[in-house]
Amino acid sequence: MNSQSTKKYQYMGELTLPGDKSISHRAIIFASIANGKSIIRNLLVSGDTNATIEAFRSMGIEIEINNQEVVIYGKGLKGLSKPKESIDCGNSGTTARLLIGLLTGQGFDSTVVGSQQLNKRPMDRVSNPLNEIGCNVESSSERLPVFIKPSRINKFVINTNVASAQVKSSLMLASMYSEQPVVVVENKATRDHTEKIMSYLNIDVVRMGDTVSVPPVHNIPNFSETVPADISSAAFLVALGLLTDSSINLKNVLINESRMGFVKALVQMGAEINIDNTSTQFGEQVGDLKISKSSLIGIDLGEDNIPSIIDELPIFALVASQAEGETSVKGVGELRVKESDRLEAISQLFTELGMSIEIYEDGFKITGPQEIKSGIVKTYGDHRIAMTAIIAAIVANKEIKPDNIGCIEDSYPSFFNDLQSIGVDSL
Numbered sequence: 197m198n199s200q201s202t203k204k205y206q207y208m209g210e211l212t213l214p215g216d217k218s219i220s221h222r223a224i225i226f227a228s229i230a231n232g233k234s235i236i237r238n239l240l241v242s243g244d245t246n247a248t249i250e251a252f253r254s255m256g257i258e259i260e261i262n263n264q265e266v267v268i269y270g271k272g273l274k275g276l277s278k279p280k281e282s283i284d285c286g287n288s289g290t291t292a293r294l295l296i297g298l299l300t301g302q303g304f305d306s307t308v309v310g311s312q313q314l315n316k317r318p319m320d321r322v323s324n325p326l327n328e329i330g331c332n333v334e335s336s337s338e339r340l341p342v343f344i345k346p347s348r349i350n351k352f353v354i355n356t357n358v359a360s361a362q363v364k365s366s367l368m369l370a371s372m373y374s375e376q377p378v379v380v381v382e383n384k385a386t387r388d389h390t391e392k393i394m395s396y397l398n399i400d401v402v403r404m405g406d407t408v409s410v411p412p413v414h415n416i417p418n419f420s421e422t423v424p425a426d427i428s429s430a431a432f433l434v435a436l437g438l439l440t441d442s443s444i445n446l447k448n449v450l451i452n453e454s455r456m457g458f459v460k461a462l463v464q465m466g467a468e469i470n471i472d473n474t475s476t477q478f479g480e481q482v483g484d485l486k487i488s489k490s491s492l493i494g495i496d497l498g499e500d501n502i503p504s505i506i507d508e509l510p511i512f513a514l515v516a517s518q519a520e521g522e523t524s525v526k527g528v529g530e531l532r533v534k535e536s537d538r539l540e541a542i543s544q545l546f547t548e549l550g551m552s553i554e555i556y557e558d559g560f561k562i563t564g565p566q567e568i569k570s571g572i573v574k575t576y577g578d579h580r581i582a583m584t585a586i587i588a589a590i591v592a593n594k595e596i597k598p599d600n601i602g603c604i605e606d607s608y609p610s611f612f613n614d615l616q617s618i619g620v621d622s623l
Contacts, residue, residue, distance in 0.1 A: 207442040209618035213430055215240040215423030216450045217607050218361070218389050219478065221248050221290045223423060224259075225298065225369070226393055228252040230270035230416040237422040239266045243606040247286035251295055254279040270418060273372065278304035282341065285310040287577075287606055289534075290362055292340060293322045297366030299344040300331040301373025309341045313577055318533055321358050322366045329354050329378065331370055349374040359384040359503050359530070364408065368394070368401075371410035382406045386503050387454040389480070396421075396479030421478040424450035429608045430485060431458050431508045432583050433618075435515050437487030438467050439591045444618060446485040448477065457505030458512060459485075465492040465519055492519035494564065499527025506530055510584040513542050516562045517551055518591070529558035536576035545581060548573050549588060549596065568592035574599050579606040586611075590620055 220240040225248065227234035239245070241261060249259050252268075256277035260267040285292040285308060292308055296319070299306045320338035327333055330350035334343045349370065356363045364380055368390050371378035385406055394401045397416055402409040427450045437444040451459075451471060459469055467490045474483040494516065497505070502525075505512060509528060516523035531538040539555060546553040546562075550569030554561040573585040575598045582598040589596035604611050 207436060207440060207444060207618040207620060210445040210447060211433070211614055211617060212238075212447040213425035213433075213449065213614065214238065214242070214608065214610055216426040217242065217244060217428065218290065218387065219393070219423050219450070219480065220245045221288075221294065222365070222389055222393050223421070223478070224248045224252065224266075224268065225294060226397060226416060227268035227419070228255075228257045228259075228270050229273050229275070229298075230397075230418045231272050232270060232418040234268045234270060234418045235420040236266045236268065237264060238425070239423050240426065240607075241266070242609050243286060243603075244288040244290065247284070247288040247291045248295075251283045251285065251291060252276075254281070254283060270416070273301075273413060273416060274303060276302055279306060282307040282309045285314060285340075287311045287313050289314060289317050292319065292342075293362040293366050294369060296322050296333060296342055296344060297326060297369040300326060300333065300347055300370045303346055305346070306344045307341055308344070315340050321360060321363050325354050325356060325363065325367055326370055329367075329370070349376075349378060352376050353379045353381065355381045356383065359386055361386040361389070365390040368408065368410050372399075372413035374410075374412055377409050377411045380408045380410065382408075384500075384503060385454065387452065389452070392452075392479045424448055424477050424480050424482045426450065426608070427452070427455050427458070428507045429611075431511050432587050432608075432611070433614070434459070434462070434469065434485065434487050435511050436587055436590060438462065438490045438492065438515065439518055441489050442487070442618075444487045446487070448482045449485050451481045451483045453481075454504055457501055457503070458508035461495065461497060461501070461505060461512060462492070462515065464495050465515075466490055467492060494519050494521035494523035494562070496523070497525045502527045502530070507580065510538065510542055510545070510580045511587065513546070513553070513560065513562060514584050514588055514591075517546070517553075517564045517566045517568070519564045522561060522563045524559070524561045526556075526559040528560070534578070536578040536581065538578060538581070541574070541576050541578055541581045545573050545585060568594060568596075570594040570596060572597045572599060575603060577603045579603045579608065583608065583611060586615075590615070
């Protein structure tokens with residue numbers, strides 16, 4: 197596919213984006229272990245969430261996918277069946293890490309595997325704390341495949357050791373099957389979607405500072421809800437709106453405080469982003485984002501800012517390249533174990549587009565504004581790098597070709613359609 201950008205510089209329109217990927221994964225999980233029929237609207241159906249859907253289908257859960265909604269017939273907390281084969285999580289780290297925790301409470305042995313890309317990502321960050329509380333999780337390489345056997349939790353306070361919502365959520369899912377409350381301690385607060393969906397489902401989770409207490413759970417009710425639009429997907433359209441003469445409205449976008457790092461950083465840079473019509477949806481805060489072209493200045497982001505912007509850093513780096521002055525980002529070592537070594541991938545993207553970036557072990561520095569040049573971008577199969585390259589092509593009106601656009605299906609299947617709906621053509 198040629199990603200030659202259009203010669204039009206003004207994009208306008210109103211969009212409702214696909215459901216948030218993190219919440220969609222969790223909605224599938226909780227609906228599958230709930231009692232009876234759950235209906236989920238605006239669920240993201242993508243490469244990653246399909247991995248979660250197929251995982252539960254392999255364990256006996258009936259899931260119907262229609263145009264407007266997904267219907268899941270849950271079988272209760274211990275109603276899953278032993279899969280006939282290993283559970284394949286594809287490229288989805290969320291699927292693998294959350295399932296590993298959930299499967300420790302089931303009454304059967306299971307094996308979790310993944311793609312070649314996923315096999316490079318560390319799983320010991322999940323298996324080690326799970327084993328510490330008495331679970332039985334084995335891996336010969338600290339990566340997939342991971343083998344899980346039935347077990348009983350015998351330690352009731354555990355530290356996550358890394359700032360990862362996936363690790364925390366895996367421990368929380370395992371803790372539901374404990375005979376006593378389990379306290380999960382984070383070294384730094386991370387996104388709290390698991391806590392919010394548990395509270396929505398009347399599970400008495402208690403959040404105090406950096407700790408989460410999970411009680412024994414005996415029953416999960418079925419539900420009918422709508423997943424908020426994905427703030428991480430919205431980030432690409434937000435960037436487009438800020439860097440071109442545009443006016444873009446995004447409806448019902450997730451504005452969870454633990455996910456607002458990108459928007460907050462942009463506002464600090466001088467961005468015009470208005471949030472209106474706030475409400476609650478599926479236990480989460482949502483609102484409409486209105487974005488207009490803005491003059492931006494460089495800023496410094498420290499380690500404490502990173503958990504709430506970690507997924508948006510590739511597109512943030514592109515925005516920073518167009519801001520006036522220096523932008524410095526520190527504490528992003530976690531990028532090196534994402535879908536790619538995302539820090540290296542950002543560096544390569546800048547090099548391939550004729551721009552400059554200083555890369556450190558756990559950070560980077562960009563001085564702008566810089567000219568974006570034509571080029572071929574190596575994506576490393578990383579959906580966020582591919583979408584960043586596409587936005588760069590549109591902003592610069594240059595021929596920029598990601599070497600892999602198929603990976604965009606992992607998180608944002610309607611990306612190109614949404615761009616076209618606001619006036620971007622020649623994609």
